[in-house]
Amino acid sequence: xxxxxxxxxxxxxxxxxxxxxxxxxxxxxxxxxxxxxxxxxxxxxxxxxxxxxxxxxxxxxxxxxxxxxxxxxxxxxxxxxxxxxxxxxxxxxxxxxxxxxxxxxxxxxxxxxxxxxxxxxxxxxxxxxxxxxxxxxxxxxxxxxxxxxxxxxxxxxxxxxxxxxxxxxxxxxxxxxxxxxxxxxxxxxxxxxxxxxxxxxxxxxxxxxxxxxxxxxxxxxxxxxxxxxxxxxxxxxxxxxxxxxxxxxxxxxxxxxxxxxxxxxxxxxxxxxxxxxxxxxxxxxxxxxxxxxxxxxxxxxxxxxxxxxxxxxxxxxxxxxxxxxxxxxxxxxxxxxxxxxxxxxxxxxxxxxxxxxxxxxxxxxxxxxxxxxxxxxxxxxxxxxxxxxxxxxxxxxxxxxxxxxxxxxxxxxxxxxxxxxxxxxxxxxxxxxxxxxxxxxxxxxxxxxxxxxxxxxxxxxxxxxxxxxxxxxxxxxxxxxxxxxxxxxxxxxxxxxxxxxxxxxxxxxxxxxxxxxxxxxxxxxxxxxxxxxxxxxxxxxxxxxxxxxxxxxxxxxxxxxxxxxxxxxxxxxxxxxxxxxxxxxxxxxxxxxxxxxxxxxxxxxxxxxxxxxxxxxxxxxxxxxxxxxxxxxxxxxxxxxxxxxxxxxxxxxxxxx
Amino acid sequence: xxxxxxxxxxxxxxxxxxxxxxxxxxxxxxxxxxxxxxxxxxxxxxxxxxxxxxxxxxxxxxxxxxxxxxxxxxxxxxxxxxxxxxxxxxxxxxxxxxxxxxxxxxxxxxxxxxxxxxxxxxxxxxxxxxxxxxxxxxxxxxxxxxxxxxxxxxxxxxxxxxxxxxxxxxxxxxxxxxxxxxxxxxxxxxxxxxxxxxxxxxxxxxxxxxxxxxxxxxxxxxxxxxxxxxxxxxxxxxxxxxxxxxxxxxxxxxxxxxxxxxxxxxxxxxxxxxxxxxx
Numbered sequence: 014x015x016x017x018x019x020x021x022x023x024x025x026x027x028x029x030x031x032x033x034x035x036x037x038x039x040x041x042x043x044x045x046x047x048x049x050x051x052x053x054x055x056x057x058x059x060x061x062x063x064x065x066x067x068x069x070x071x072x073x074x075x076x077x078x079x080x081x082x083x084x085x086x087x088x089x090x091x092x093x094x095x096x097x098x099x100x101x102x103x104x105x106x107x108x109x110x111x112x113x114x115x116x117x118x119x120x121x122x123x124x125x126x127x128x129x130x131x132x133x134x135x136x137x138x139x140x141x142x143x144x145x146x147x148x149x150x151x152x153x154x155x156x157x158x159x160x161x162x163x164x165x166x167x168x169x170x171x172x173x174x175x176x177x178x179x180x181x182x183x184x185x186x187x188x189x190x191x192x193x194x195x196x197x198x199x200x201x202x203x204x205x206x207x208x209x210x211x212x213x214x215x216x217x218x219x220x221x222x223x224x225x226x227x228x229x230x231x232x233x234x235x236x237x238x239x240x241x242x243x244x245x246x247x248x249x250x251x252x253x254x255x256x257x258x259x260x261x262x263x264x265x266x267x268x269x270x271x272x273x274x275x276x277x278x279x280x281x282x283x284x285x286x287x288x289x290x291x292x293x294x295x296x297x298x299x300x301x302x303x304x305x306x307x308x309x310x311x312x313x314x315x316x317x318x319x320x321x322x323x324x325x326x327x328x329x330x331x332x333x334x335x336x337x338x339x340x341x342x343x344x345x346x347x348x349x350x351x352x353x354x355x356x357x358x359x360x361x362x363x364x365x366x367x368x369x370x371x372x373x374x375x376x377x378x379x380x381x382x383x384x385x386x387x388x389x390x391x392x393x394x395x396x397x398x399x400x401x402x403x404x405x406x407x408x409x410x411x412x413x414x415x416x417x418x419x420x421x422x423x424x425x426x427x428x429x430x431x432x433x434x435x436x437x438x439x440x441x442x443x444x445x446x447x448x449x450x451x452x453x454x455x456x457x458x459x460x461x462x463x464x465x466x467x468x469x470x471x472x473x474x475x476x477x478x479x480x481x482x483x484x485x486x487x488x489x490x491x492x493x494x495x496x497x498x499x500x501x502x503x504x505x506x507x508x509x510x511x512x513x514x515x516x517x518x519x520x521x522x523x524x525x526x527x528x529x530x531x532x533x534x535x536x537x538x539x540x541x542x543x544x545x546x547x548x549x550x551x552x553x554x555x556x557x558x559x560x561x562x563x564x565x566x567x568x569x570x571x572x573x574x575x576x577x578x579x580x581x582x583x584x585x586x587x588x589x590x591x592x593x594x595x596x597x598x599x600x601x602x603x604x605x606x607x608x609x610x611x612x613x614x615x616x617x618x619x620x621x622x623x624x625x626x627x628x629x630x631x632x633x634x635x636x637x638x639x640x641x642x643x644x645x646x647x648x649x650x651x652x653x654x655x656x657x658x659x660x661x662x663x664x665x666x667x668x669x670x
Numbered sequence: 671x672x673x674x675x676x677x678x679x680x681x682x683x684x685x686x687x688x689x690x691x692x693x694x695x696x697x698x699x700x701x702x703x704x705x706x707x708x709x710x711x712x713x714x715x716x717x718x719x720x721x722x723x724x725x726x727x728x729x730x731x732x733x734x735x736x737x738x739x740x741x742x743x744x745x746x747x748x749x750x751x752x753x754x755x756x757x758x759x760x761x762x763x764x765x766x767x768x769x770x771x772x773x774x775x776x777x778x779x780x781x782x783x784x785x786x787x788x789x790x791x792x793x794x795x796x797x798x799x800x801x802x803x804x805x806x807x808x809x810x811x812x813x814x815x816x817x818x819x820x821x822x823x824x825x826x827x828x829x830x831x832x833x834x835x836x837x838x839x840x841x842x843x844x845x846x847x848x849x850x851x852x853x854x855x856x857x858x859x860x861x862x863x864x865x866x867x868x869x870x871x872x873x874x875x876x877x878x879x880x881x882x883x884x885x886x887x888x889x890x891x892x893x894x895x896x897x898x899x900x901x902x903x904x905x906x907x908x909x910x911x912x913x914x915x916x917x918x919x920x921x922x923x924x925x926x927x928x929x930x931x932x933x934x935x936x937x938x939x940x941x942x943x944x945x946x947x948x949x
């Protein structure tokens with residue numbers, strides 16, 4: 014690996030990288046898009062020509078330095094070009110979520126004061142017009158897809174290709190101006206502004222400089238030794254920081270090709286046709302694919318099913334070790350090779366993963382079975398931890414050091430420290446400049462020395478030096494003996510069991526941890542049917558002794574795994590109960606996005622919590638429920654409480670010895 | 671005969687609709703059509719015309735003779751009396767495929783696609799009437815065949831893009847849900863680049879969302895390609911929203927003809943739909 018110390022002088026903006034790519038690898042593909050059933054492609058030289066034409070067109074329309082250019086649409090080369098063209102003019106691209114409704118868009122349009130908006134199609138144009146509420150705050154609307162646009166008032170509207178044509182025609186007038194503006198860009202000029210989705214309060218505009226983006230792109234490209242020959246599929250929202258880094262930052266830094274699918278519904282087919290070498294997906298994509306594979310295998314013929322089961326068993330045993338380059342016996346290697354020929358290879362091909370060299374997942378916890386399934390097929394799937402404010406990367410897993418429960422080591426150039434209360438702080442060249450027009454939030458998130466609070470609690474594993482994220486910092490507490498209490502960490506482990514729909518772990522300030530369990534009616538109901546267990550209601554099934562037995566075995570397995578962890582072994586579950594009703598957003602027990610509201614639950618089920626800690630075997634309770642039509646009723650039940658086996662914590666073991 | 675044609679054509683002055691579409695002269699003129707099956711008279715002396723660029727609906731209760739009318743228009747049924755004039759000329763009796771070559775395409779009330787063939791191949795069949803290369807050339811992929819197929823495929827891909835069915839391009843039609851099959855049928859009809867597109871109950875059996883999609887596609891086709899559309903439909907909301915003019919049939923007779931508003935307020939039409947006491 015050749016060390017690239019600092020970027021060569023002059024390569025301090027995306028347009029500068031574009032110029033370098035167009036000269037040094039002008040004939041290599043830069044963009045591909047499937048249209049009319051055929052992959053159309055643009056080389057770096059052609060891309061530069063298109064982008065410059067668009068930038069000249071923007072100048073002709075009167076785009077000024079410092080203006081914001083909003084971009085709303087699916088991943089298309091033209092939209093990436095619009096972002097770079099805006100940068101060339103000294104303006105700031107602001108990609109927005111295309112599925113946002115008009116009211117959400119109204120806020121960011123007003124907040125960013127975007128003068129120009131690039132829309133993918135008629136639907137987005139309509140939304141922008143609706144979001145303006147008759148104010149006409151947007152001065153120019155540029156659309157990519159002409160369809161249905163003929164009848165609109167075009168006094169402030171243009172088709173993107175027309176803007177380019179106008180730019181080409183006006184090149185003598187504006188070429189010098191454009192080159193001057195490109196030359197003005199330096200490491201401190203704003204590269205992009207991205208709105209965080211904002212689960213609490215209004216979205217905030219995260220301002221990222223060229224330094225943030227290019228330094229991050231350089232460091233992460235070197236970390237995974239990305240080459241100009243990589244192929245990526247751009248299918249995640251353009252407004253998301255990850256897409257900007259992968260499809261613009263890293264693509265321009267290393268010069269690899271960005272492939273845009275034909276449409277949102279063809280993503281899977283296009284994935285297979287492209288066969289990316291570098292790939293990113295949130296856990297739900299991998300989950301969805303695994304489910305569809307499993308369902309199709311259930312319908313397969315007996316021989317195929319046998320082959321699949323046989324070789325997947327082998328893969329589970331040795332596949333992960335092989336992927337990690339760990340020693341595996343010669344016979345197993347041979348058998349795995351055969352499996353690769355018969356099962357793994359064709360399967361990977363079907364999924365579109367044949368050529369993956371580096372794959373990442375992030376965003377939420379991925380189930381260990383799902384993670385290992387892909388890794389055992391020989392796919393180098395890794396995890397990373399990051400956020401918009403860090404220009405994605407905080408930690409990531411190096412090749413060969415991959416595990417489902419860690420998020421890796423600090424990325425190159427990133428400093429990470431753990432605060433007293435367990436919260437993760439970082440400082441890096443990627444640390445954002447500011448929240449746009451929001452100095453209070455900027456100050457409360459980023460301190461004077463540049464450390465940024467993530468809001469997540471975690472710790473470094475002593476043995477491996479890997480970071481593990483356990484919970485949101487505000488949910489982490491202490492138990493009576495002072496050891497760490499991280500409910501979500503244990504709940505996630507429980508929820509990986511298909512039989513458990515929800516779990517609420519209690520224990521903040523207490524002597525030991527307990528849990529409420531919600532069974533998954535589909536999974537447990539199916540299991541009951543197969544085991545001839547009759548039940549008349551959810552409540553009856555939830556209280557069935559055999560269900561308790563099953564849940565207890567899951568909890569004990571989780572306890573075993575929690576006990577491995579010196580810092581968290583206090584979070585083992587000593588007592589549990591299976592709730593007589595499903596936690597429901599209608600009853601205020603969860604948010605609409607299915608996140609448990611701990612405060613409400615502690616209040617509502619206070620009698621049950623008391624029962625968990627006073628040693629009783631069962632508790633009679635009455636719970637108010639809201640029916641779907643809004644009527645209220647009362648649910649009466651006697652809920653059983655059982656004990657679960659726990660293991661001695663390492664500290665206790667040490668004391669005993 | 672000639673003066674009469676002139677008269678019919680000039681009677682309809684081109685005009686621009688409020689939403690900016692251009693309605694031209696008469697494209698198809700049906701004059702005194704009567705169709706009998708043995709002793710049953712399915713269509714009784716009906717006359718109406720379809721103008722270039724408009725969306726013309728034919729409505730009526732079950733058994734009113736709407737589909738028969740469409741079959742007369744497409745040349746599948748030959749009426750015992752009356753004349754069909756198309757693009758200013760009286761159409762002689764001819765086979766339906768020859769009628770198709772004149773610029774007529776249709777979809778069917780009961781979907782008529784090739785179930786075992788892919789969506790793409792089904793739509794390609796819509797262009798068969800335009801293919802010039804011989805069977806031998808096509809079989810050997812020789813001579814005109816390759817260039818011709820490329821040209822046709824390009825057109826078909828544009829239609830696939832237009833109707834947003836890229837994701838099912840290679841899927842056998844038999845595996846598709848009903849709403850999508852209807853869309854594929856529309857695609858095949860469009861592939862023939864018709865002057866007049868006839869849709870026989872394009873929304874039958876669809877849910878609200880599918881109906882909205884289909885309505886949008888019909889309007890878009892009319893708007894983007896300027897295709898004249900004749901449609902039979904039961905959903906009154908759809909008919910009133912989409913069409914420029916409506917013909918109402920009942921028991922094989924024409925009982926109303928005019929803009930949706932005129933038709934809505936026509937007492938005879940109200941009676942036919944709501945029922946009326948027969949003395």
